[in-house]
Amino acid sequence: MDFDIPENLRMTVETVRRFVKQDLEPISRQVEEEDRIPEDVIQKMRDLGLFGLGIPEEYGGLGLGCLGECLVYEEMGKVNACFRTIIGTNNGIGSQGIVLDGTSEQKQQYLPKLASGELIGCFALTEPEAGSDAANLKTTAELKGSHWVLNGRKHFITNGNIADVATVFALTDRAKRAKGGITAFIVEKTFPGFYVGTIERKMGMRGSHTCELIFDNCLVPKENVVGGQENVGKGFRTAMKTLDRGRLTMGASTMGSAQKLLDLSIDYAKQRVQFGKPIAHFQAIQLMLADMATNIYAARQMVYHAAWLKDATNSSVIKEAAMVKLFCSEMANRVADMAVQIHGGMGYMKDYPVERYYRDLRLTRIYEGTSEIQRLVIARELLKD
Ligand SMILES: Cc1cc2nc3c(=O)[nH]c(=O)nc-3n(C[C@H](O)[C@H](O)[C@H](O)COP(=O)(O)OP(=O)(O)OC[C@H]3O[C@@H](n4cnc5c(N)ncnc54)[C@H](O)[C@@H]3O)c2cc1C
Structure with missing residues (x-):
């Protein structure tokens, strides 16, 4: 075990530390009161590459590795939590499904735009009856010709209201559930039948929004199964x-x-x-x-x-x-x-x-x-x- 942090990571952490101190800390209270992060600050985060910390370099991210990412998040944790949340979904739950299991076409299509912050991602697993017991989800996906048809309702989805692309988990085989019956889909907000529902009122985390996503006969092209057709049923x-x-x-x-x-x-x-x-x-x-x-x-x-x-x-x-x-x-x-x-x-x-x-x-x-x-x-x- 070697805790000697490489020079390039030290420099990245130093840059983030300065950004937190100079740009984020002074507006933490304003963001809390207004419940929104100003667009120019989001742009600075894009410029620093913060949306792509965990996305490999070949797809436009910083590809920092786990230690590098943790060091950056340690600094981001020192300020209003909504700042790390907006980058956190793109780096983490909003993109990692594609990073870990996506096809090379899916990686080419989505990861560079998620890494640059041009697209905002989200992760839609939780449902009213499927929280800790996530495998109990009720959202269904049925293959009809060239499209999967999704029906159901997700709740508590971070960034759901601003996301351009969501990784959505749905039942493709009711009998198998977590053991081969749940599939992950890449769903764009422009797909017909995709709707944003209620935005929750929360105890904290102001500046970061959590909402319902509704799929009403939502049409998802066949090629948008994470990992392609051979990954149908492997979403859990x-x-x-x-x-x-x-x-x-x-x-x-x-x-x-x-x-x-x-x-x-x-x-x-x-x-x-x-x-x-x-x-x-x-x-x-x-x-x-x-x-x-x-x-x-x-x-x-x-x-x-x-x-x-x-x-x-x-x-x-x-x-x-x-x-x-x-x-x-x-x-x-x-x-x-x-x-x-x-x-x-x-x-x-x-x-x-x-x-x-x-x-x-x-x-x-x-x-x-x-x-x-x-x-x-x-x-x-x-x-x-
Ligand atoms: C602000 C916010 C943002 C979120 N963002 C996202 C998101 O982006 N995407 C997403 O998919 N989800 C998201 N979630 C959902 C979150 O992951 C769930 O709320 C969490 O997993 C718990 O599920 P639940 O709320 O249904 O609680 P429940 O599962 O109903 O749990 C209630 C209580 O019972 C306990 N419990 C449940 N099962 C067991 C067990 N077997 N043994 C012991 N104790 C148990 C729990 O620990 C808890 O104390 C978000 C939630 C919040 C509040």
């Missing part, structure tokens, strides 16, 4: 592989958020005076700071190690990725709670960013697989022969 595997990779980058960004909360808490504890002294002098505050730092240190080692392992062995790191997502998201929620406590009443006020982190981080224990589901994944890996 594609979904699970896509989610595995996202668990590492999600861990990295939550760890970055926790670091930011620690930095804010140290600053506040040094300047807030009570009983004639900065509160940093009180052991009760010091103990919280020490616990926060120790948790972050452990999380960082896990993220870097699992990412290094993935890059070095190119093996599926299912157990490690689930451990990273579980530990980092639970840890960041504990850290956010302590950060609010250290800020006292100010921690509850919208004038201070810790309040926003507290709300936004709550989601990380739920989406892309809840903490309970991560534990089930880890246990399954531990117990298998």
Whole structure:
């Protein structure tokens, strides 16, 4: 294991760190209030290549590898979560189905535009009756001549309202379900029968939208099955592989958020005076700071190690990725709670960013697989022969 970060990655991380500080941090509050990211900022993200971090270089992405991506997400985690979400779907769940299992024509057609941010991608698996039990989905796809006809309803889809292209999972064989009966499709927003439904009102993550997608006799050309006709029925595997990779980058960004909360808490504890002294002098505050730092240190080692392992062995790191997502998201929620406590009443006020982190981080224990589901994944890996 070698944690010496290559020079090119250091430079990329430095650029992102500067961008976060100079361009994103100053507008974090504005974005929270307006619930939208200004177009000129999205354009800067395109210019920096942030939409294509995880997309191979041959298709116009930066092809950073897992460690490189994690280092970038660690920095992106230090600012309003909606910024990493908009790039996160293109780099992760919105493109990885095509990266991992797409045909070379599909890769040529979609990946360069997803990598440049010209197209926005999304991932549509969850349905009202299929959340943790994703294989219980009800959306169907029936082959009629040269097209598949999709019918059903997805919900909680990040970026669904702005996506140009969605990876959609549908039942092609009711009896087989996850074992050969679910197929992944590349669906463009212009295909007839594709509609955006309700946009949800959420606890946090303002600036990033989550919505319903409706397929009403939606016509998808035969060649838009991810991986081509021979991959009909293999979509559930594609979904699970896509989610595995996202668990590492999600861990990295939550760890970055926790670091930011620690930095804010140290600053506040040094300047807030009570009983004639900065509160940093009180052991009760010091103990919280020490616990926060120790948790972050452990999380960082896990993220870097699992990412290094993935890059070095190119093996599926299912157990490690689930451990990273579980530990980092639970840890960041504990850290956010302590950060609010250290800020006292100010921690509850919208004038201070810790309040926003507290709300936004709550989601990380739920989406892309809840903490309970991560534990089930880890246990399954531990117990298998
Ligand atoms: C803001 C947001 C954005 C999202 N973005 C996307 C997206 O882009 N694409 C997409 O496809 N989905 C998306 N999701 C969906 C997300 O992945 C699901 O919400 C998540 O997987 C949980 O499913 P559920 O909400 O139906 O909860 P449920 O599955 O109903 O779970 C409820 C509770 O029961 C627990 N539980 C369920 N089964 C078990 C079990 N076997 N053992 C122990 N406990 C269990 C859960 O852990 C949880 O605590 C998003 C969700 C949110 C909130």
